[in-house]
Amino acid sequence: MKVINSLKSAKKRDKNCRVVRRKGRVFVINKSNPRMKCRQG
Secondary structure (H helix, E strand, O other), rough: OEEEOOOEEEEEEEEEEEEEEEOOEEEEEEEEOOOEEEOOO
């Protein structure tokens, strides 16, 4: 999982990406490709 300053570029990588907030952190997750994850904060 990568930690990035801005998740906008990570969200655009695949159309199945979702931005999710969990425990005060922002994550990008992809259900069709579970290896593609990153977080901010």
